Structures are given as C-alpha cells and as structure tokens.
Amino acid sequence: MxxxxxxxxxxxxxxxxxxxxxxxxxxxxxxxxxxxxxxxxxxxxxxxxxxxxxxxxxxxxxxxxxxxxxxxxxxxxxxxxxxxxxxxxxxxxxxxxxxxxxxxxxxxxxxxxxxxxxxxVGVFTEEVLDFAEHERMDDLFQTLGVRSSEIRSASSSRAFVLRFPWLLSTILGGTACALLAGAFSETLEKQILLAFFLTLVLGLGESVSAQSIAVTLQAMHKSKPTLLWMIGAVRKEFVTSVLLGGACGGLVGMIVYTWKHDWLAALSIGGSVFLSTISACLLGVLIPAISRVLKLDPKIAAGPLTLAIADICTLSCYFGLAKMLYAILA
The missing domain is CATH 3.10.580.10 (CBS-domain)
Structure with missing residues (x-):
C-alpha cells in the first residue's frame, strides 16, 4: 500500500x-x-x-x-x-x-x-504501481547487500560504511575458494579439464542460489518463518533442486563427453553440478530464514552471505567428487 x-x-x-x-x-x-x-x-x-x-x-x-x-x-x-x-x-x-x-x-x-x-480510480492504481516498483527496486538492492533508499541520500563516506561490510563476505568467500582450490591443486594439475568448467559450475551454483533467495524472500513477505514453515520450504526446495540439478548436471555431462569423449570427466563434472545445485538451493532457503530468526534483515544478510557460502560448497563438491572418482575409477 x-x-x-x-x-x-x-x-x-x-x-x-x-x-x-x-x-x-x-x-x-x-x-x-x-x-x-x-x-x-x-x-x-x-x-x-x-x-x-x-x-x-x-x-x-x-x-x-x-x-x-x-x-x-x-x-x-x-x-x-x-x-x-x-x-x-x-x-x-x-x-x-x-x-x-x-x-x-x-x-x-x-x-x-x-x-x-x-x-x-486510476490515481490509486498509478500511485500503487509506482510505489510497488520502488519496493521491487529496493528489494533488488537489498539482496545485493545495500538499501537503495539509504544509498541515494548518503555521502561518499557513508555509502562506503554501508556497502563495504557486506562486501567482506564476498572477499572472505573468495579467499576461502582460493585456499580450497589450492588444497586440490594436485587434482587440478592431473585433470586440467576441470579448470575449463570451473566458471560454469560456480555460475550455476550462484544462479540457483539467487533464485532460491528470491523465492524465499517473497514467501516470507506473506508468512512468518516458523520451524514448521522452514521444514516445508526445505522439503519443497529439495525436490525442486533435485530436478534442477539432474537436468543441469545431465546437460553439462553430455557437453563434456561430446567434447572430450571422457566419460569419467563427464561423470565427475555433471555429478558435481548435481550436488552443488542441491546445496545452493537449500542455502537459498535456510540462510534468509535463519537471518529472520536472528533478527537480521534477511534481504541484506542473505544475498552476499549465501552466494559466498554457495561458492565454497560448489568448489568442495567439484574438487572433492573429482578426487574421489579419479582415485576409485581411474
């Protein structure tokens, strides 16, 4: 209104x-x-x-x-x-x-x-639509870690104070991913094909996580996130994530096999996409809900934090599954 x-x-x-x-x-x-x-x-x-x-x-x-x-x-x-x-x-x-x-x-x-x-009556519909558009834009900015209303009126130093703390989660997440990649350097050196699809796998994980965040935030506009609500949301998102992960993982696996004719690489990369999609979907539900329980603004807390954790989980699945499969089947 x-x-x-x-x-x-x-x-x-x-x-x-x-x-x-x-x-x-x-x-x-x-x-x-x-x-x-x-x-x-x-x-x-x-x-x-x-x-x-x-x-x-x-x-x-x-x-x-x-x-x-x-x-x-x-x-x-x-x-x-x-x-x-x-x-x-x-x-x-x-x-x-x-x-x-x-x-x-x-x-x-x-x-x-x-x-x-x-x-x-058109006066009310126009005014409501204008305000609804403003709310949607503010929701978009908040999922990125800032409030558009605060940023517009803030000085340069104030804008820095508002934006930088949430960017730290991205920096810390990226650092953790770098350390994780370093821990699996031996696997990466043996299977250079993994490096070719690293960007794709990370991008898929972030995209799926962002979708889940948007759906969860919209649902929390209408209902309070109780334990029962959270269980139902996780169950529904898990089923959706299995379908998304199966479709994306199967498609990426087919691309890998068609290109390199390496069934083990196709199984490893496709399987990691499947697992990372499931984890990213569940993170997109759990982190906004937990943020609300902890009295944090889920729109601001969930965006950068969820994407950073999703990247870490994605890399863990990617390199961990590859190392395990190549150790067993190669």
Whole structure:
C-alpha cells in the first residue's frame, strides 16, 4: 500500500479538472449535441448534472445517456443520490470510498455541493504501481547487500560504511575458494579439464542460489518463518533442486563427453553440478530464514552471505567428487 504520509495529502491535489458537466434543464438529445460540440476527454465514466450556481444534482452514467430516448429530460433519468468526496478529505478517505462503493470515479464537492474536480480510480492504481516498483527496486538492492533508499541520500563516506561490510563476505568467500582450490591443486594439475568448467559450475551454483533467495524472500513477505514453515520450504526446495540439478548436471555431462569423449570427466563434472545445485538451493532457503530468526534483515544478510557460502560448497563438491572418482575409477 502507499506510504501513510502520501495518503494524508488533500484529495484536491489528485483531482482532474477536466470533467463533463451537463445542465439539468437539458434533454438527452440536447445533451448529446452539446457533448459533440464541446468534445470530451478520452476517458469518460460519468456525466455530472448540475443546476443553478453549479450545484451538483445528479450523475448520468454514459450507458444511460446513450440508451435513453432523445426527448427525455436529464432530470428524469439521472441518478439523484450522488456519493461525493468533500474537498477537505484526504486521499486515504477517498480510497475508503472507492473500496466501499466500487465506483470508478467520484466528484469532489465543496460545502455548497459545487463540483471542484473528479477523482478517478486510476490515481490509486498509478500511485500503487509506482510505489510497488520502488519496493521491487529496493528489494533488488537489498539482496545485493545495500538499501537503495539509504544509498541515494548518503555521502561518499557513508555509502562506503554501508556497502563495504557486506562486501567482506564476498572477499572472505573468495579467499576461502582460493585456499580450497589450492588444497586440490594436485587434482587440478592431473585433470586440467576441470579448470575449463570451473566458471560454469560456480555460475550455476550462484544462479540457483539467487533464485532460491528470491523465492524465499517473497514467501516470507506473506508468512512468518516458523520451524514448521522452514521444514516445508526445505522439503519443497529439495525436490525442486533435485530436478534442477539432474537436468543441469545431465546437460553439462553430455557437453563434456561430446567434447572430450571422457566419460569419467563427464561423470565427475555433471555429478558435481548435481550436488552443488542441491546445496545452493537449500542455502537459498535456510540462510534468509535463519537471518529472520536472528533478527537480521534477511534481504541484506542473505544475498552476499549465501552466494559466498554457495561458492565454497560448489568448489568442495567439484574438487572433492573429482578426487574421489579419479582415485576409485581411474
């Protein structure tokens, strides 16, 4: 929904001043002739009927104007009970009327019932969509470890303080991956083919993990992450990860075998993709949920941290499985 301060603004600020007004003394035919001469704006929902001094007397829906006999007076076919918004009302009060009456537009009138503008339901849909877009952008930035609202207004030094701590998780994760690769240097030297697919395997792990984070954060918007919820989410994500891992692992294995005709390398690389996809999916569920339990903002904590841990798990699966398979089957 819209911010509370926005909803407290006067309704007149959002009104359209281009609205059709018909005199109550006219007949349907005369009214149609007048509309043809004066022209109307593109979107007309209701025609408002006024009497002396511009006082609102009724409203005439477009369908009724087009279907009633031409000789019928407007007074006889207009709707006299008109729900109007007072000029002193706020946008929030106007919104309540739209929800209550389900109309597409309301006239805004002063103390003497003279029309001062028309409020269209499109005002709310446009404002809500604009705010929803802002929320989506803020969610995107937060999964990267920053808040867009804070960064925009921050000085250079403040922006550094906000962003650098979360980048440390990436630095530490990358360092851990380098040390891990060093520990398996002998395996890498014997099977240089593993180096060719290292970027692909890491990229797949991060992509799957990012997808799981997005799904989990969206789910936590609607429900509190209890233990029962977490068990259900992990179970569902595990099944999904097995399917994703099987598809990605099988495809990558086929690519390796087609290229190098090495079934052991295909089994090793494809199998590591399968295992790393499962671990990345589960991390994408567990870390945001645990962050919420620990009173941390899951959007900020989950992004960099999950991706760093996913990289470490991916490399562990990649090199560990290769070393084991080559030791047993080579």
């Amino acid at each position: 819209l911010p509370s301060l926005e909803m407290q603004r006067p309704v007149l600020e959002f009104c359209s001043m281009d609205f059709p007004v018909l005199d109550s003394s006219l007949h349907i035919g005369e009214a149609l002739d007048l509309i043809r001469k004066q022209g109307v704006r593109e979107k007309i929902i209701y025609f408002y009927v006024t009497g002396e001094d511009g006082v609102l007397e009724g409203v005439l829906p477009t369908r009724r104007l087009l279907t009633e006999p031409l000789e019928m007076p407007l007074r006889d076919c207009m709707i006299r009970r008109v729900v109007a918004i007072p000029t002193k009302a706020t946008l929030l009060e106007a919104c309540e009327l739209f929800v209550l009456h389900k109309f597409l537009a309301f006239p805004v009138v002063d103390e003497r019932r003279r029309i001062r503008g028309v409020l269209d």
